[in-house]
Amino acid sequence: MDNCLFCKIIKGEIPSAKVYENGKILAFLDINPVNPGHTLVIPKTHYANLVETPEDVLDEMIRAVKKIASAILQATGAEGFNLGVNNGKPAGQLILHTHFHIMPRRAGDGLKHWPGKPYREGEMAEVAEKIRGEL
Ligand code: 5GP
Numbered sequence: 046m047d048n049c050l051f052c053k054i055i056k057g058e059i060p061s062a063k064v065y066e067n068g069k070i071l072a073f074l075d076i077n078p079v080n081p082g083h084t085l086v087i088p089k090t091h092y093a094n095l096v097e098t099p100e101d102v103l104d105e106m107i108r109a110v111k112k113i114a115s116a117i118l119q120a121t122g123a124e125g126f127n128l129g130v131n132n133g134k135p136a137g138q139l140i141l142h143t144h145f146h147i148m149p150r151r152a153g154d155g156l157k158h159w160p161g162k163p164y165r166e167g168e169m170a171e172v173a174e175k176i177r178g179e180l
């Protein structure tokens with residue numbers, strides 16, 4: 046994809062701080078990290094988002110996540126990590142090239158989980174039924 050920032054990073058047209066690479070996957074530091082070591086894991090082939098990414102590519106991505114996350118914890122001394130996907134613009138996806146965020150975490154680092162809100166009476170069963178109907 047000519048106008049894709051991550052494709053340009055893959056081609057080396059834009060510099061990046063690479064941490065891992067194999068035949069199918071590239072991982073590099075996010076330029077605007079929630080904590081130092083925040084890493085983006087992307088396939089070397091362009092897919093717009095997670096849903097459009099073939100299963101075999103997702104397998105490779107999650108295997109890379111497991112390997113790289115352990116290295117990030119060792120290297121940064123972080124005590125845990127969040128694995129994030131923003132799928133689609135309403136969910137905050139800015140770069141339309143599928144990617145996982147690995148975000149190293151420490152107790153008391155100030156990052157907050159997303160807020161939850163309760164279902165109204167009967168809504169939970171209704172929503173679950175609708176989703177099951179689509180599967
Ligand atoms: P999204 O919101 O699409 O899930 O996340 C895109 C991420 O890409 C953001 O966290 C942003 O900081 C990161 N990013 C945007 N431009 C660049 C860049 O030029 N280089 C690197 N390394 N990361 C970038």
Ligand code: ZN
Nearest residue numbers: 049052091142
């Ligand atoms: Zn791309």
